[in-house]
Amino acid sequence: xxxxxxxxxxxxxxxxxxxxxxxxxxxxxxxxxxxxxxxxxxxxxxxxxxxxxxxxxxxxxxxxxxxxxxxxxxxxxxxxxxxxxxxxxxxxxxxxxxxxxxxxxxxxxxxxxxxxxxxxxxxxxxxxxxxxxxxxxxxxxxxxxxxxxxxxxxxxxxxxxxxxxxxxxxxxxxxxxxxxxxxxxxxxxxxxxxxxxxxxxxxxxxxxxxxx
Amino acid sequence: xxxxxxxxxxxxxxxxxxxxxxxxxxxxxxxxxxxxxxxxxxxxxxxxxxxxxxxxxxxxxxxxxxxxxxxxxxxxxxxxxxxxxxxxxxxxxxxxxxxxxxxxxxxxxxxxxxxxxxxxxxxxxxxxxxxxxxxxxxxxxxxxxxxxxxxxxxxxxxxxxxxxxxxxxxxxxxxxxxxxxxxxxxxxxxxxxxxxxxxxxxxxxxxxxxxx
Numbered sequence: 001x002x003x004x005x006x007x008x009x010x011x012x013x014x015x016x017x018x019x020x021x022x023x024x025x026x027x028x029x030x031x032x033x034x035x036x037x038x039x040x041x042x043x044x045x046x047x048x049x050x051x052x053x054x055x056x057x058x059x060x061x062x063x064x065x066x067x068x069x070x071x072x073x074x075x076x077x078x079x080x081x082x083x084x085x086x087x088x089x090x091x092x093x094x095x096x097x098x099x100x101x102x103x104x105x106x107x108x109x110x111x112x113x114x115x116x117x118x119x120x121x122x123x124x125x126x127x128x129x130x131x132x133x134x135x136x137x138x139x140x141x142x143x144x145x146x147x148x149x150x151x152x153x154x155x156x157x158x159x160x161x162x163x164x165x166x167x168x169x170x171x172x173x174x175x176x177x178x179x180x181x182x183x184x185x186x187x188x189x190x191x192x193x194x195x196x197x198x199x200x201x202x203x204x205x206x207x208x209x210x211x212x
Numbered sequence: 213x214x215x216x217x218x219x220x221x222x223x224x225x226x227x228x229x230x231x232x233x234x235x236x237x238x239x240x241x242x243x244x245x246x247x248x249x250x251x252x253x254x255x256x257x258x259x260x261x262x263x264x265x266x267x268x269x270x271x272x273x274x275x276x277x278x279x280x281x282x283x284x285x286x287x288x289x290x291x292x293x294x295x296x297x298x299x300x301x302x303x304x305x306x307x308x309x310x311x312x313x314x315x316x317x318x319x320x321x322x323x324x325x326x327x328x329x330x331x332x333x334x335x336x337x338x339x340x341x342x343x344x345x346x347x348x349x350x351x352x353x354x355x356x357x358x359x360x361x362x363x364x365x366x367x368x369x370x371x372x373x374x375x376x377x378x379x380x381x382x383x384x385x386x387x388x389x390x391x392x393x394x395x396x397x398x399x400x401x402x403x404x405x406x407x408x409x410x411x412x413x414x415x416x417x418x419x420x421x422x423x424x
Contacts, residue, residue: 090258
């Protein structure tokens with residue numbers, strides 16, 4: 001598998017882009033320092049999802065930033081994405097790995113200590129710890145884990161990790177200091193007036209926090 | 213590709229099963245003479261879709277009836293289904309064929325004469341002509357094609373075909389006589405008080421119509 005950098009991981013949400021085309025926001029964000037991009041589309045038709053994935057892949061390629069597809073292994077295969085992110089209600093990991101092969105990145109959402117323990121038995125490439133804080137982006141989430149939860153899970157887990165859920169400029173430092181390898185954001189970049197600048201600011205905070 | 217029989221093609225809809233488990237209705241239907249089953253799940257999580265597909269596949273295997281997955285190539289791959297059915301808003305056919313391989317059945321929905329002409333350039337295994345009549349099962353459909361539309365499309369098309377949309381005991385014969393190789397039904401079996409009996413009655417009508 002290609003090396004990847006979890007530091008600043010953007011998860012897309014078209015409904016939060018303030019009317020701007022998704023690909024514009026994503027490209028600005030990557031110019032600002034985003035290291036991974038996850039395309040998450042819960043309501044798009046398969047054709048729209050596929051077309052969007054192909055567009056993003058072509059943009060991200062020139063920045064050498066991997067495109068990760070949320071949930072949909074068919075889209076990941078169809079656009080030859082860098083990887084797949086699955087949650088606890090998605091395809092079983094073993095099935096996804098078998099179909100996607102060992103050269104692709106597969107990330108798994110963990111929503112509890114038990115999920116993190118279970119994930120230690122799987123050769124996933126990273127875990128997404130969620131939700132760290134309450135968030136308005138997703139309404140179907142498990143209870144917030146808080147910084148304590150991040151600390152506990154990163155100590156237990158044998159995998160690289162990102163925190164996700166309610167993370168922004170004011171608390172990004174806490175997530176890294178609690179033990180995560182990176183932060184995952186949605187609205188902090190998708191809804192930022194200047195996505196490039198917000199990404200740059202987040203990246204600086206992460207870099208400083210990691211060097212402490 | 214294995215031979216397949218389009219005569220009586222059941223498309224599932226859990227919300228129409230009158231509270232009965234989907235797998236029970238499907239097995240009864242197959243005992244009554246259903247020759248193909250398409251699992252269609254528009255709202256299920258990927259995990260639920262996968263688990264249901266695995267269950268149906270195991271049931272259908274003993275009857276030698278192919279399981280076709282609607283839209284979701286990931287589920288078709290994951291459960292090694294007999295094939296995939298795609299609509300005009302799903303994965304492009306060429307991509308689906310490349311990922312699924314030449315040994316699987318791929319069906320395509322056509323909703324107009326033009327769709328049928330376009331499909332002649334693709335090596336799809338069958339076309340689903342829809343909607344023949346108005347239907348309450350799907351609300352996002354194109355205008356009803358009617359028997360005349362079925363006749364025109366089956367004359368133009370180089371592919372085997374099934375009609376779908378509002379087909380039941382009273383009009384099944386007309387669909388076959390208009391030129392289709394089979395009929396596809398949802399509520400006529402899913403909501404039947406006795407799915408096995410309804411399937412048997414439909415099958416008899418189809419067989420008689422074909423021998424005329």
